[in-house]
Amino acid sequence: MNAQHRQSDAPQDQEAISTFVERFAAQLVEAGMARMPARVFACLLSSDTGVLTSAELGERLQISPAAVSGAVRYLSQVDMVSREREPGSRRDRYRVHSDQWYEALARxxxxxxxxxxxLRDGVESLGKASPAGRRLNETLVFFDFLQKELPVMLERWREYRDELRADYDSAGD
Known part of the structure; x- marks a missing residue:
């Protein structure tokens, strides 16, 4: 890793960043994510570059290489981080994307x-009139609703995000 990468990713208040990471990770755990992937995700999300090596994650979170490996394996499987090779090195680095939530929802x-x-098969098997069949059918209808609404909502988000970026770009001029 080069010094320029380290400098651009050095937080001004390491204690405040660490507090944020642990607090956000705890909220992700409350929502159902395993503790170590939640901590690794929050750490990546809070880094300036959004990219850290396994060693950097281990150092920042005070966890073992095995814990980092298991966490990034899970986060990669659920498309929350991507693995890439550091140029000119054999080390992997892990990246969280700026449009992380959008991408996760889109996938x-x-x-x-x-x-x-x-669920359709389950409704047919249980019968639409049975209590379990009604429950499965309501879940099916909910997911159908999400399928119809999600693309519209994501398009609205892209438009809104582009407006925000244009505002940020013009403010920097």
């Missing part, structure tokens, strides 16, 4: 489609 469409298919 969920495939998951929702698979869930809808399985």
């Amino acid at each position: 969920r469409e495939n998951v929702l489609t698979r869930w809808e298919s399985t």
